[in-house]
Amino acid sequence: MKLACLILALVAVSATAAPLRIPLSKRPLNFNQPTLSMDGLKMQQTVPERKEQMAKVMANGDIVINDYMNAQYYGSVTVGTPPQTFNVIFDTGSSNLWVPNKNKFLQHHNLYDHSKSSTYKKNGTVFKVQYGSGACSGVFSEDTVNMGGYNLKDYTFAEVDNTGGFGISYYVAKFDGILGMGWDSIVMGGDISPFHALVNSKQLEEPVFAFYLGNSKPGELVLGGVDKSHYTGDFHTVPLTSESYWEIALEDIKVSGSSVTSVRKAIVDSGTSLLAGPKAEVKALAAKVGAKPVLFGLTGEYTIDCNAAAPDLEVFINGQVYVLTKNDYVINEAGQCLFGMVGIDVPAPRGPLWILGDIFMRKYYVKFDFGNKQLGIANATTV
Ligand SMILES: *[C@@H]1O[C@H](CO)[C@@H](O)[C@H](O)[C@H]1NC(C)=O
Ligand SMILES: *[C@@H]1O[C@H](CO)[C@@H](O)[C@H](O)[C@H]1NC(C)=O
Numbered sequence: 001m002k003l004a005c006l007i008l009a010l011v012a013v014s015a016t017a018a019p020l021r022i023p024l025s026k027r028p029l030n031f032n033q034p035t036l037s038m039d040g041l042k043m044q045q046t047v048p049e050r051k052e053q054m055a056k057v058m059a060n061g062d063i064v065i066n067d068y069m070n071a072q073y074y075g076s077v078t079v080g081t082p083p084q085t086f087n088v089i090f091d092t093g094s095s096n097l098w099v100p101n102k103n104k105f106l107q108h109h110n111l112y113d114h115s116k117s118s119t120y121k122k123n124g125t126v127f128k129v130q131y132g133s134g135a136c137s138g139v140f141s142e143d144t145v146n147m148g149g150y151n152l153k154d155y156t157f158a159e160v161d162n163t164g165g166f167g168i169s170y171y172v173a174k175f176d177g178i179l180g181m182g183w184d185s186i187v188m189g190g191d192i193s194p195f196h197a198l199v200n201s202k203q204l205e206e207p208v209f210a211f212y213l214g215n216s217k218p219g220e221l222v223l224g225g226v227d228k229s230h231y232t233g234d235f236h237t238v239p240l241t242s243e244s245y246w247e248i249a250l251e252d253i254k255v256s257g258s259s260v261t262s263v264r265k266a267i268v269d270s271g272t273s274l275l276a277g278p279k280a281e282v283k284a285l286a287a288k289v290g291a292k293p294v295l296f297g298l299t300g301e302y303t304i305d306c307n308a309a310a311p312d313l314e315v316f317i318n319g320q321v322y323v324l325t326k327n328d329y330v331i332n333e334a335g336q337c338l339f340g341m342v343g344i345d346v347p348a349p350r351g352p353l354w355i356l357g358d359i360f361m362r363k364y365y366v367k368f369d370f371g372n373k374q375l376g377i378a379n380a381t382t383v
Contacts, residue, residue, distance in 0.1 A: 073089065073090070073213055073219050073270070073358065074087045074088055074089045074090070074174065074175040075087070075088065075090060075221055076088070077097075077145060077146060077147050077148075077179060078145070078146040079099055079112055079117070079143050079144070079145050079146075079157065080112070080114070080116065080117030080119060080120060080143050080144065081117055081118045081119040081143075081144055082116075082117075083146060084110065084112055084113065084116070084117065085110060086099045086110050086112070086176040086177050087110070087174060087175045087176050087177075088175060088176065088177045088178055088179040089175050089177075089178050089179070089270075089271055090179050090181050090211070090221050090270055090271075091178050091179065091180050091181060091182075091269070091270055091271030092180075092181040092182055092245070092246050092267075092268060092269050092270045092271065092368065093180075093182060093245055093267065093269035093270070093271045093272060093355075094178060094180035094182050094186065094271065095180035095181070095182040095183060095184065095185075095186045095187040095188075095193040095194075096127075096129075096157070096158060096178070096180045096187055096188050096189070096193075097145065097155070097157040097158070097177065097178070097179045097180065097194050098127065098129075098136070098138065098157060098158035098159070098160045098177045098178055099112045099157065099158075099159060099160065099176055099177035100112065100159070100160050100161070100163065100176055100177060101113065101114070101138065101159040101160065101161050102161060108171060109176040110176045111176075112159050114141055114143065114159065117143055117144075119143050119144045119153070119154075120141060120142070120143045121141070121142040121143065121154065122141065122142075123139065123140040123141050123142055123156060124139050124140070124141075125139065125140045125189065126138075126139055126140075127139055127140050127158035127160070127188065127189060128188075129165070129188060136160055136162060136163050136164065136165045137160065137161070137162045138158050138159050138160035138161050138162065139158065139159060140156050140157070140158050140159075140189055140191075141156070141157065141158070141159050142154045142155065142156050142157075143155065143157070145157060145194065147179070147194065147198060147223060148221070148223045150198055150201065150203045150204070150223065151201075151203075152194065152197050152198060152201060153201075155191075155194065155197055156189070156191040157194075158189075160177070178271070179194055180193060180194065181193070181194070181195055181209065181270065181368065182244065182245055182246065183196075183243040183244055183245075183246075184196055184243075185243060185244045186244045186245065195209065195223075195370060196370070198223065199370060199371075203224075204223060204224035205224045205225055206224055206225055206371065207224075207369075207370040207371035208224065208225060208226065208367055208368060208369045208370060208371065209221060209222060209223050209224070209367075209368050209370070210222045210225070210226040210227065210230075210365060210366065210367040210368065210376075211270055211361055211365070211366055211368075212227060212230040212231075212365055212380060213270075213358055213361050213362045213380075214362075215362055215382070226365075226367050226376075229381065230365050230380060230381050231365035231378035231379060231380055231381060232378065232379050232381055233378055233379055234378065235367055235376030235377060235378045236317075236318065236319075236320045236376065236377050236378070237318070237369075237372075237374050237375070237376050238317055238318045238374055238375045238376075238377060239318075239373065239374045240373045240374055240375070241265065243373060244350075245267040245269065245350075246267055246268045246269070246368060246375060247265060247266070247267045247353070248265075248266055248267070248268070248317060248318070248375060249264060249265065249266075249317070249318070250263065250264050250265055250266040250315070250316070250317060250353075250354055251264075251316035251317060251318070251319075252314075252315075252316040253277075253285075253313060253314065253315050253316070253354070254313075254314040254316070255285060255288045255289065255311050255312070255313060255314070256288070256311045260281060260284065260285045260288065261277060261278070261281050261285075261354065262281075263277065263278060263281070263352045263353060263354060265351075265352070265353040265354070266317070266353055266354040266355070266356055267353055267354075267355055267356065268356045268360070268361065268366055268368075268375060269355050269356065269357050270357075270358065270361060271357075272355050272357030272358065273340075273357055273358045273359070274331075274340045274341055274342050274357050274358070274359055275313075275324075275329065275340055275341040275342075275354070275355065275356060275357055275359050275360060276341065276342045276343070276344045276354065276355035276357065277341065277343065277344070277354045277355070278343065278344075278345055278346075278351075278352045278354075279300060279343030279344070279345050280343075281343075282300070282341055282342065282343035283297070283343060285313075285341070286302045286339060286341065288311070289304065289310040289311060289313075289326070289339070290304060290305060290308055290310055291303065291304040291310075291339035291341075292304070299342075300342045300343040300344065301338065301339070301342050302338070302339035302341065302342075303336070303337060303338055303339060304326075304330055304337045304338070304339040305337065306330070306332055306335060306336070306337040309326070310326040310330075311326075312324065312325050312326070313329055315356070315360070317377070320377070322360070322363075322364055322377065324359065324360070324363060328340075328359065328362070328363050329341065329359055331359075340359040341359075362380065363379070363380060364377050364378065364379060364380055365377070365378045365379070365380040365381075
């Protein structure tokens with residue numbers, strides 16, 4: 001199976017107290033490549049169901065994994081002593097760390113073996129997460145987790161032996177597990193989030209992290225600071241409206257000067273590849289930009305003519321406008337264009353809301369300011 005080439009990088013370890021960086025690799029979108037037809041098929045069959053369940057899961061305040069397997073960024077962490085390395089998606093839309101263990105079906109992945117770690121401690125409480133198309137489960141364990149060179153001793157994470165919820169998508173996925181970068185209130189199982197644990201360990205220069213999702217080159221997650229070479233101008237700060245996801249107030253979204261939403265809440269989610277909003281609003285918005293529903297609208301996804309002109313999207317947040325041009329919101333893969341927006345109805349109380357995923361985070365460098373409970377948004381550097 002031909003998968004797009006990947007640049008895998010190891011965690012950079014620095015001897016200084018300067019912010020540490022985790023290189024992020026990107027698995028490019030391949031939604032139309034016949035070589036990934038299994039993946040595509042799986043998505044077509046399960047997306048509606050998955051969306052419903054995902055909305056339900058969000059409503060419960062539990063973990064959410066946004067499983068667009070075909071455009072994910074991931075980086076590496078280690079667990080155990082000596083270190084065992086895993087590629088994880090750093091997901092600001094959830095708050096647990098899990099890595100896979102022994103399951104035969106997971107052979108393509110790096111597997112955690114606690115019997116080979118001298119710092120492993122048994123917990124044994126069952127860990128279970130409901131994903132869109134099934135459950136992912138395992139047990140909690142404690143071990144030393146290393147993120148970007150920082151050790152978290154005795155961190156409670158999950159070792160997962162059942163990833164049924166991912167189906168074939170996980171089989172071909174290049175990541176092994178998920179590392180949630182959200183807040184404690186959405187940690188499953190009552191422990192604190194990995195980043196909070198890192199802050200508590202007092203190893204970070206500043207209690208912040210920032211993502212750079214490279215467009216044609218690897219991205220970077222900085223823990224404990226920001227990387228000045230990855231943004232221009234100043235950060236515009238945006239206070240959080242909830243410490244669960246990284247949730248903020250949304251003033252409006254406009255196309256050609258008129259409002260396309262009545263929803264006033266958004267989350268910035270590195271674990272979602274696209275932008276997402278309420279189905280009816282996304283449908284109307286798609287029509288405005290000339291995007292056409294895939295599979296009679298069953299999947300909530302849209303394609304768009306690569307060559308036709310289309311208006312900008314303007315996202316208004318805390319007195320600033322963040323513009324996404326067609327070039328920003330379309331994913332062009334070998335001459336086929338996917339409109340980078342999907343309809344998802346997230347029920348109350350969490351929703352309705354908009355999800356500003358990687359499409360937004362590629363254009364705008366986002367500083368997740370844990371200490372001040374706010375976001376900083378700047379223009380990402382493009383070259
Ligand atoms: C297992 O971990 C959970 C979550 O952190 C914790 O509440 C529980 O007390 C732990 N149980 C044991 C036996 O260590
Ligand atoms: C980003 O760049 C645009 C156009 O160059 C500018 O108008 C805007 O203020 C900048 N945004 C931020 C957040 O610096």
